[in-house]
Amino acid sequence: MTTPLSTADELADTVKVLAFDIFGTVVDWHGSIVREMQALHPAVDGDAFAIAWRSGYQPAMARVMRGEQGWTRIDALHRGILDEILPKFGLAHLTEAERWHLNHVWQRLAPWADSVAGLTQLKSRFTITTLSNGNISLLTHMAKRAGLPWDCILSAEVFRAYKPHPNTYLGVARTFDLEPAQVALVATHHDDLEAARACGLRTIYVERPLELGAARPKDGTPQPGNDLHTSSILDLAQRLGC
Amino acid sequence: MTTPLSTADELADTVKVLAFDIFGTVVDWHGSIVREMQALHPAVDGDAFAIAWRSGYQPAMARVMRGEQGWTRIDALHRGILDEILPKFGLAHLTEAERWHLNHVWQRLAPWADSVAGLTQLKSRFTITTLSNGNISLLTHMAKRAGLPWDCILSAEVFRAYKPHPNTYLGVARTFDLEPAQVALVATHHDDLEAARACGLRTIYVERPLELGAARPKDGTPQPGNDLHTSSILDLAQRLGC
Numbered sequence: 001m002t003t004p005l006s007t008a009d010e011l012a013d014t015v016k017v018l019a020f021d022i023f024g025t026v027v028d029w030h031g032s033i034v035r036e037m038q039a040l041h042p043a044v045d046g047d048a049f050a051i052a053w054r055s056g057y058q059p060a061m062a063r064v065m066r067g068e069q070g071w072t073r074i075d076a077l078h079r080g081i082l083d084e085i086l087p088k089f090g091l092a093h094l095t096e097a098e099r100w101h102l103n104h105v106w107q108r109l110a111p112w113a114d115s116v117a118g119l120t121q122l123k124s125r126f127t128i129t130t131l132s133n134g135n136i137s138l139l140t141h142m143a144k145r146a147g148l149p150w151d152c153i154l155s156a157e158v159f160r161a162y163k164p165h166p167n168t169y170l171g172v173a174r175t176f177d178l179e180p181a182q183v184a185l186v187a188t189h190h191d192d193l194e195a196a197r198a199c200g201l202r203t204i205y206v207e208r209p210l211e212l213g214a215a216r217p218k219d220g221t222p223q224p225g226n227d228l229h230t231s232s233i234l235d236l237a238q239r240l241g242c
Numbered sequence: 243m244t245t246p247l248s249t250a251d252e253l254a255d256t257v258k259v260l261a262f263d264i265f266g267t268v269v270d271w272h273g274s275i276v277r278e279m280q281a282l283h284p285a286v287d288g289d290a291f292a293i294a295w296r297s298g299y300q301p302a303m304a305r306v307m308r309g310e311q312g313w314t315r316i317d318a319l320h321r322g323i324l325d326e327i328l329p330k331f332g333l334a335h336l337t338e339a340e341r342w343h344l345n346h347v348w349q350r351l352a353p354w355a356d357s358v359a360g361l362t363q364l365k366s367r368f369t370i371t372t373l374s375n376g377n378i379s380l381l382t383h384m385a386k387r388a389g390l391p392w393d394c395i396l397s398a399e400v401f402r403a404y405k406p407h408p409n410t411y412l413g414v415a416r417t418f419d420l421e422p423a424q425v426a427l428v429a430t431h432h433d434d435l436e437a438a439r440a441c442g443l444r445t446i447y448v449e450r451p452l453e454l455g456a457a458r459p460k461d462g463t464p465q466p467g468n469d470l471h472t473s474s475i476l477d478l479a480q481r482l483g484c
Binding site: 137 | 365369400417418
């Protein structure tokens with residue numbers, strides 16, 4: 001009689017590639033934008049500004065995916081939203097150079113405290129890749145600056161579709177000649193994980209209670225559909241035996 | 243009166259991204275295949291086998307680029323050539339598992355002695371990416387195994403065209419929102435460098451006299467069109483002030 005494998009052990013034996021959502025899961029977009037605004041424009045409510053900027057993101061991608069706009073990188077979508085919200089925060093006077101610089105805050109986002117250590121441990125056993133709606137250059141510059149040790153940068157830009165389109169999740173499996181069940185998506189967003197699961201990928205939730213700032217704690221209640229529920233990327237590495 | 247910048251200084255100031263050819267430039271395909279054949283099938287002439295396998299590569303890509311065959315990854319092109327040449331080397335009896343394993347030698351190719359150190363130095367100042375006809379998984383596994391510290395894995399697979407198609411060279415510039423002259427291709431093949439130059443990229447030659455094995459020393463005479471002519475990737479890093 002053999003002892004049945006735990007879910008974590010079975011996952012570690014089956015999965016070859018861990019694909020990571022980035023904004024919120026690996027890096028702290030809210031805190032980074034708040035800090036950047038405090039430094040550059042201290043009179044502005046950085047928390048409200050970060051929330052407003054991020055809120056424009058899903059509708060902008062939806063316009064592209066409905067075909068109302070041609071294929072557009074996130075850098076350009078972020079810039080469009082920025083230009084829309086600046087007047088509402090009293091920043092209509094920003095120059096082109098200032099707007100360009102501020103828009104690139106998305107590649108200056110700080111990793112959560114456990115991200116670099118956790119990814120470094122996971123990399124010893126798994127192939128670790130981004131799977132983000134962020135464009136390749138954004139993700140590359142972010143990784144270089146933050147020391148995120150990706151094996152590979154995969155993005156909506158490679159698959160010409162944004163998550164949650166199936167081509168993104170299945171694209172990772174195809175890229176690595178794997179079955180979908182040999183790939184796990186790691187994310188702090190249940191809608192992303194659900195869409196990946198519908199494509200046959202394994203799913204791992206990471207708690208990021210402060211993703212939306214201290215004023216808006218996220219509900220981190222474990223959802224039954226996920227293969228693993230973890231408190232951090234370092235916790236994930238330990239659970240997977242790295 | 244200011245002292246004019248040397249070409250290397252001007253290049254280091256202008257270029258943001260260094261895109262590397264891989265097979266021959268960063269890794270030693272000939273030596274690696276010879277060693278693998280010596281270990282697996284010592285009765286076979288490993289030198290002739292390596293040359294025969296590599297010789298099928300350009301014609302196979304040309305068939306795809308002429309539209310006679312749909313988009314095909316290099317892993318599959320390599321496998322097709324392998325199946326063709328095995329009988330000529332008395333290896334028609336290899337099983338599917340043996341063929342699969344042998345075909346993946348391309349992701350087990352060893353870097354030249356200076357590659358990892360040179361790339362690590364260059365990475366401190368430049369964004370370093372692959373620009374290879376090899377597919378993403380091949381390049382990712384190779385980098386992981388050999389310790390090649392890429393910032394980003396770009397490939398013919400991302401741009402759906404093989405080098406020397408302009409979409410590959412210009413694709414790197416577009417990916418990073420750069421002018422072509424802010425990207426340099428680093429390669430040991432003059433035809434690759436010429437095609438990149440025709441697209442407006444800067445070009446850097448790396449001498450790899452043993453690329454085709456000790457029996458076929460390459461002519462490494464500097465060509466006037468290249469911006470730099472270097473003896474190794476480590477030499478390149480020193481020339482660019484890293």
